[in-house]
Amino acid sequence: MIFTLIGFMGCGKSSIGKHIAGKLGCDFADSDILVEKGEGMTVTEIFSRYGETGFREIEYRYIDRTVRSYGDRAEGKKDGDGKAKNLIFALGGGAVTYEATATLIKERTFPVYIKCSPEELIANLKEDGTDGRPMLAGYDLEMRVKQLLSEREAAYGNCARLIVSPSGLEEAIVKGLSAIR
Numbered sequence: 001m002i003f004t005l006i007g008f009m010g011c012g013k014s015s016i017g018k019h020i021a022g023k024l025g026c027d028f029a030d031s032d033i034l035v036e037k038g039e040g041m042t043v044t045e046i047f048s049r050y051g052e053t054g055f056r057e058i059e060y061r062y063i064d065r066t067v068r069s070y071g072d073r074a075e076g077k078k079d080g081d082g083k084a085k086n087l088i089f090a091l092g093g094g095a096v097t098y099e100a101t102a103t104l105i106k107e108r109t110f111p112v113y114i115k116c117s118p119e120e121l122i123a124n125l126k127e128d129g130t131d132g133r134p135m136l137a138g139y140d141l142e143m144r145v146k147q148l149l150s151e152r153e154a155a156y157g158n159c160a161r162l163i164v165s166p167s168g169l170e171e172a173i174v175k176g177l178s179a180i181r
């Protein structure tokens with residue numbers, strides 16, 4: 001089973017997702033890290049070289065590869081201990097704005113939207129800093145978050161099988177896992 005975590009930058013996909021994966025014994029992956037390792041470039045470098053559209057195509061390829069490798073395991077291949085492996089997969093905040101990615105994760109994974117208010121996101125992003133986030137660099141943070149979130153809200157909502165707050169994610173995943181055991 002693959003739980004894909006979707007939602008705006010700063011909602012906690014990577015930090016909370018990684019923590020919960022450790023606690024529940026699931027594998028964890030982060031699409032930005034896969035892209036950066038695989039391409040040997042930072043997300044910022046990829047954006048400046050190929051633009052947002054180029055980044056989305058690359059991002060799709062890595063998400064697709066990961067989803068397919070876990071899909072195969074779900075269809076029968078189990079790990080050494082005989083248990084099927086579960087993956088919590090944090091996706092970059094704009095991944096579902098690319099149609100091919102949205103279709104893939106709707107069809108082959110269980111997408112969970114971690115929904116936060118713009119105020120929560122702005123506070124988290126102020127703490128994290130916007131370095132390494134080219135969609136925010138050079139903009140007024142508050143205006144940009146509100147604008148991008150309103151453009152993306154429908155894509156997150158349409159993709160999600162479940163919408164949770166950051167504090168509701170663990171319970172949602174526990175329930176999802178018990179449903180398949």
Ligand code: S3P
Binds near residue numbers: 010032043132135
């Ligand atoms: C992006 C979000 C980032 C990263 C890239 C683009 C976006 O991931 O994929 O900078 O368009 O929202 P995080 O959501 O992990 O910051």
